[in-house]
Amino acid sequence: MAEFDSDKAKQDSVDTSANQNRRTVLKGTAGILAAGVFPAVHAQEKIVLRYLGTAVNQDKAIAEKFKADTGIEIQYIPVTTDEVTKRAVTAPNSFDLIDTEYFSLKKIIPTGNLLAIDSKRIKNADKITTLFTKGEVAGKAVGDQGTAPKKVMFLEGAGSKKFSATPTQFMTLIPTVYNADTLGIRPDLIKRPIDSWKELLNPEFKGKAAILNIPSIGIMDAAMVVESMGIHKYKDKGNMTKAEIDLTIKTLIEAKKAGQFRALWKDFNESVNLMASGEVVIQSMWSPAVTAVRSKGIDCVFQPLKEGYRAWASGFGLPATLSGKKLDGAYEFINWFLDGWAGAYLNRQGYYSAVLETAKAKMEAYEWAYWMEGKPAAQDIKSPQGDVIAKAGAVRDGGSYEQRMGGIACWNAVMDENEYMVRKWNEFVAA
Numbered sequence: 083m084a085e086f087d088s089d090k091a092k093q094d095s096v097d098t099s100a101n102q103n104r105r106t107v108l109k110g111t112a113g114i115l116a117a118g119v120f121p122a123v124h125a126q127e128k129i130v131l132r133y134l135g136t137a138v139n140q141d142k143a144i145a146e147k148f149k150a151d152t153g154i155e156i157q158y159i160p161v162t163t164d165e166v167t168k169r170a171v172t173a174p175n176s177f178d179l180i181d182t183e184y185f186s187l188k189k190i191i192p193t194g195n196l197l198a199i200d201s202k203r204i205k206n207a208d209k210i211t212t213l214f215t216k217g218e219v220a221g222k223a224v225g226d227q228g229t230a231p232k233k234v235m236f237l238e239g240a241g242s243k244k245f246s247a248t249p250t251q252f253m254t255l256i257p258t259v260y261n262a263d264t265l266g267i268r269p270d271l272i273k274r275p276i277d278s279w280k281e282l283l284n285p286e287f288k289g290k291a292a293i294l295n296i297p298s299i300g301i302m303d304a305a306m307v308v309e310s311m312g313i314h315k316y317k318d319k320g321n322m323t324k325a326e327i328d329l330t331i332k333t334l335i336e337a338k339k340a341g342q343f344r345a346l347w348k349d350f351n352e353s354v355n356l357m358a359s360g361e362v363v364i365q366s367m368w369s370p371a372v373t374a375v376r377s378k379g380i381d382c383v384f385q386p387l388k389e390g391y392r393a394w395a396s397g398f399g400l401p402a403t404l405s406g407k408k409l410d411g412a413y414e415f416i417n418w419f420l421d422g423w424a425g426a427y428l429n430r431q432g433y434y435s436a437v438l439e440t441a442k443a444k445m446e447a448y449e450w451a452y453w454m455e456g457k458p459a460a461q462d463i464k465s466p467q468g469d470v471i472a473k474a475g476a477v478r479d480g481g482s483y484e485q486r487m488g489g490i491a492c493w494n495a496v497m498d499e500n501e502y503m504v505r506k507w508n509e510f511v512a513a
Contacts, residue, residue, distance in 0.1 A: 129411040130155045134170075135181030135396075136163055143466065144424055151418065154411050170195055174401040179412050184395050185229035185298075185495045187254050191243055197400040198237045198252035203413050206420040207253070209437045214257050214395070215249055219488040224393075228302065228320025228495035231257070231395050255397025256416050257436035259428050262391030262490050264480070266353075266367025270381040271360055277388050279303075280310040282364060283337045292356055292365035293334070295346035297507040299494060302392050303366045304330050306491065310389050320495030324502055331506040335513045346511060357382055369432040372479070377469045384479040390491030391480075397436075429453050430466050434483065456482030 133140065137160045145156035159177060161169070167186040169176055174195035182190070190196055201207040212218045217232035226232065234254055236246040245254070267276050272287075282291055282303070294300045305319040308330055316326060337343065344362050347353045354374045356362040367384065375382035398416050400409070418424070425441030428434075430449065435441045442450050448460040456478055463472035472478070480486040497503055 128155070129153075129407060130157050131178045131408070131411055131415060132157050132159055132176070133179045133181065134159045134161065134177035135166060136160065140181075141427075144419075144427065147423060148415060148418055152414060154414065156415070170399075170401075175403045177401060178404055178408055179415060180399040180401065181258055181396055182255070182399060183494060184231045184234055184255065184397060185493070187234040187245075188229065188496060190399075191234070191237070191245065191254060194241075194243050195402055196254065197402045197404060197409075198240050198242065199254070199256060199400060199416075200240070201251050201253055203417075204253075204256060204420070205417050206437045206440060207256075209439055210257060210420075211434075211436060211438060213260070213487055214436070220484045222488060224488055224490040225390060225492055227316075227318045227491065228493035230493045231260075231397075255399045256420065257395060257397045258419065259433040259435065260393065260395035260487075261369055261433055262393040262480070262486050263366075263368055264387055264391050265385050266357060266365055266372050266375075267383050267385045268357060268360060268363040268381065269383050271363045276364065276385050278310050279306040279387050279389050282307050282366075283311065283333075283342055285340070285342070287364050288341050289344055290361070290363045291342050292345040292347055292353070292362045293343060294353075294366035295348045295511060297504045298496060298500070299392070299394075300346075300366065301327070301330060301503060301507060302492060302494065304334050306387075306389055306392060308333050310387075319492045321497050322499065322503070324499055327497075327499060327503050327506050331510050334510045338510065338513050369479075373432055373465065373471050377465070377471055386480045386486075386489070390489045391486065392492055392494065393487070393490040394494040427466055430464075434487065438483070452476075452478055454483045456480075456485060 131154060133156050140158040140160050145158065149155055163183060166180065166182045167189055170180055170182065170190045171193050213224065214231045214235055217223055217226055217230055234245050236248070236250045237252040237254060238244045238246045238250065240252055242252070265279065265282060281287070282293065294303060302319055305316055305322070308314055309316060313333060314326065314329055316322060322330065345356055347356060350368070350371055353365065353367055353371045356365065357367070357375045358378055358380050369384050372382050372384040398419070400412050404412060420437045420440060422440035422444040425435030425437060426444035429441050429445065430453065438454070449463065451457040452459045452463050452472065459472050459474050459476050461474050462470045463476070465471050
């Protein structure tokens with residue numbers, strides 16, 4: 083995910099649910115917590131946290147559950163990915179909590195507008211998945227082309243504007259959700275195995291293919307296609323040279339002029355409708371969109387491909403202007419978010435959460451087995467809003483967490499030549 087208005091996307095998928103919960107609080111209330119009693123003091127203080135981000139995590143159910151547990155109110159400010167970055171750079175006092183993509187940090191951190199998050203105030207900091215802290219899944223390194231979170235996860239010190247190549251006490255963001263994207267297909271209409279990104283430009287699907295029209299993500303999908311076709315091998319798909327951008331766009335324009343694309347989609351619902359109607363049989367897609375098509379009773383697969391996945395990740399940051407009780411409240415929200423209920427809620431939509439252990443504790447064993455271990459569903463799998471999204475016996479596309487997140491080829495990024503890339507992308511759109 084990235085440069086979204088795809089933000090819109092994961093959004094429609096993120097819905098409602100309820101379960102038990104367990105909470106965390108800051109050091110100051112640790113004693114009270116240990117006794118299992120929640121402080122009522124917040125209700126009197128009426129802390130309101132302004133949460134700036136895309137609609138992806140701005141879920142009513144999460145805000146309601148957090149308020150019920152702590153008395154702290156979340157006030158959502160939904161904007162596009164670009165706008166999140168812009169506000170972080172120009173108006174850090176306009177929010178109390180930011181939910182942004184890791185690739186945006188190269189623009190935000192040099193301004194000094196984000197507080198270095200003190201990991202000593204994050205109860206589950208040491209349990210955050212090694213995908214973020216070390217760039218590893220199950221002890222094995224994953225692809226780090228583009229802006230891999232491990233490259234921008236830590237700061238050199240409390241007041242630093244420089245990323246640290248090795249883990250430190252001070253973090254830039256605390257992960258919220260992440261996933262690895264691939265192509266969505268209609269197997270009932272294609273009727274043969276699909277195992278490579280190059281199939282997106284296969285003339286067999288002329289007029290029935292679609293690509294994502296968000297430049298920074300769309301061009302990464304295109305690069306996966308170009309490389310899989312054997313046209314070019316990129317040093318870093320997430321940071322192309324001008325010549326590589328030209329080559330990638332030329333390949334797309336030729337396909338477009340040949341009538342390959344039914345649509346260039348920007349909107350989550352558009353991607354769902356194209357697939358559900360059968361107008362498109364193969365396209366750039368997000369996991370929740372595939373889930374949405376399936377919930378209509380239509381066969382749709384988030385297809386694992388041999389070249390790997392394009393990954394994305396978002397995280398919570400704190401503005402440098404935050405202090406006092408609001409800062410304590412923001413830390414409390416982050417701690418609560420990592421404590422299981424929110425993680426389980428997000429995992430049930432096909433995302434992945436930052437602390438797997440706590441989320442697992444809030445999920446039924448059969449749910450965890452399906453979503454995270456790649457095992458056949460022991461019973462029907464339901465979305466947080468109660469829709470059946472996988473029947474008993476079904477296996478999750480991409481298999482287990484280790485298979486999926488261990489198969490990352492590249493990460494969403496902002497290129498050094500971003501402005502040039504966007505200009506060339508627009509030439510493709512207009513062609």
